[in-house]
Amino acid sequence: MMTKSSDAFGFEAIGEERKGLDLSDFTRSPGAPIDRPAAEAAREVADAAGFQSRGKPASPRRAGQGRANPPGKVKISDLIGRPDVPDEPRAQLNMMAPASLIVRFKKIEHERGVRAWEVLKAALDALEGPEQ
Amino acid sequence: MPNIIFANTKGGSGKTTAALTLTSELLAAGAHVALLEGDPNRPLARWAERRGAPVIDGPKTRVGSAADAAVAIREAAGDSKLLVITTDNDDEAVLDWLQAAQGWGTFDIADPEGSPNQWLAQVISQAHLVLVPFAPTTLDANQVARTIRQINQTERISSKAIPHRIVITRANPGAVMTRDERDIRKSLLENALPLMDVSLADRPAFRGMFKHDALLSELTPDQVGGLPQARSNAAAFAEEIIEILRQPAAQKAA
Numbered sequence: 581m582m583t584k585s586s587d588a589f590g591f592e593a594i595g596e597e598r599k600g601l602d603l604s605d606f607t608r609s610p611g612a613p614i615d616r617p618a619a620e621a622a623r624e625v626a627d628a629a630g631f632q633s634r635g636k637p638a639s640p641r642r643a644g645q646g647r648a649n650p651p652g653k654v655k656i657s658d659l660i661g662r663p664d665v666p667d668e669p670r671a672q673l674n675m676m677a678p679a680s681l682i683v684r685f686k687k688i689e690h691e692r693g694v695r696a697w698e699v700l701k702a703a704l705d706a707l708e709g710p711e712q
Numbered sequence: 713m714p715n716i717i718f719a720n721t722k723g724g725s726g727k728t729t730a731a732l733t734l735t736s737e738l739l740a741a742g743a744h745v746a747l748l749e750g751d752p753n754r755p756l757a758r759w760a761e762r763r764g765a766p767v768i769d770g771p772k773t774r775v776g777s778a779a780d781a782a783v784a785i786r787e788a789a790g791d792s793k794l795l796v797i798t799t800d801n802d803d804e805a806v807l808d809w810l811q812a813a814q815g816w817g818t819f820d821i822a823d824p825e826g827s828p829n830q831w832l833a834q835v836i837s838q839a840h841l842v843l844v845p846f847a848p849t850t851l852d853a854n855q856v857a858r859t860i861r862q863i864n865q866t867e868r869i870s871s872k873a874i875p876h877r878i879v880i881t882r883a884n885p886g887a888v889m890t891r892d893e894r895d896i897r898k899s900l901l902e903n904a905l906p907l908m909d910v911s912l913a914d915r916p917a918f919r920g921m922f923k924h925d926a927l928l929s930e931l932t933p934d935q936v937g938g939l940p941q942a943r944s945n946a947a948a949f950a951e952e953i954i955e956i957l958r959q960p961a962a963q964k965a966a
Contacts, residue, residue: 600740600741600947601737601738601740601741601947601950601951601954602954603738603741603742603743603818603954605957605958606713606714606743606818606819606954606957607818608713608744608816608817608818609713609815610814610815611713611778611811611812611813611814611815611816612811612814613811614778614807614810614811614838615837615838615870615872617870618837618838618866618870618872619807619834619837619838621837621866621869621870622833622834622836622837622862622866622870623830623833623834624869625833625862625865625866625869626828626829626830626832626833626862627830629828629858629861629862629865630828631721631828631829631830631832631833631862632827632828632829632830633803633829633830686869686871687871690870690871690872
């Protein structure tokens with residue numbers, strides 16, 4: 581004798597077995613901090629691949645037409661020679677270097693969880709010696 | 713809270729539909745979902761607004777830090793289980809919003825604009841899972857390769873694994889695959905590229921979520937056809953994603 585079935589084919593029981601998504605492993609919790617070295621790495625890769633900064637679509641430049649600096653960024657050529665270079669604006673430095681050196685650089689950046697410019701700053705500080 | 717991004721450098725690959733399908737399943741299962749929208753056309757924000765769900769206009773809500781963003785999220789979200797944050801025009805602030813969103817919801821789902829852009833790259837770098845939606849045509853295949861290269865190179869330079877899967881979208885809803893889909897699947901598998909088992913079929917019910925400002929679970933048979941098949945497809949899609957997120961690689965990521 582069948583104990584329970586309002587469905588002649590027994591499909592009802594199969595439907596009951598389907599509980600839907602089990603999200604018990606996922607709870608609301610304080611977010612992890614952003615992985616800044618990974619974000620910096622992604623930016624470099626994307627820059628090299630020609631990815632655009634959103635909201636600043638590339639427009640064709642005519643010969644001789646300069647490009648305005650994005651907000652908060654300056655060209656180093658505009659600052660060299662000035663005695664009072666401020667810390668606030670950002671400038672971009674692209675360079676080719678031996679691959680082994682870049683690997684060392686990236687290793688330090690990743691292991692210490694600092695940004696690329698902070699590694700550069702530490703190296704320059706070390707080269708220039710303690711401030712007087 | 714896992715960060716999931718639907719990433720493809722080409723538009724029209726089914727990113728937004730796939731993101732909303734997953735969102736719909738997660739909300740129906742009781743999760744809190746933060747949708748981070750990068751597309752300046754804002755289809756998700758418009759969908760949410762029409763439903764009366766909270767939307768934060770990122771460019772108008774200037775934040776200087778993740779802490780600022782967290783305050784804005786708490787104020788906007790209230791008791792809602794769904795929150796949409798639009799961040800178009802700002803690939804600097806997106807990481808602040810992302811960090812703050814992680815502290816609010818059970819899942820964070822990012823939907824970038826379908827173009828090669830820095831917003832996409834930044835969010836990929838923080839993802840527990842990158843899903844690369846892919847309408848199976850030869851034209852789209854090249855852009856999938858570009859997106860996968862971005863992920864692989866970011867992994868190499870940051871020495872960090874970024875779990876990712878390709879998901880075929882707009883698949884033939886019938887039992888028979890198109891020749892393009894069959895050939896592309898074969899090529900992906902031969903090249904050991906990670907492909908989700910479940911594809912999302914091209915079904916009116918998925919488009920119906922936008923048309924009727926609804927979750928899949930709220931749609932009715934008189935609104936859209938093929939609803940049982942769409943629900944079954946969406947459930948299998950979400951289950952596979954949850955299973956991937958349970959794997960150690962995704963747990964360790966980000």
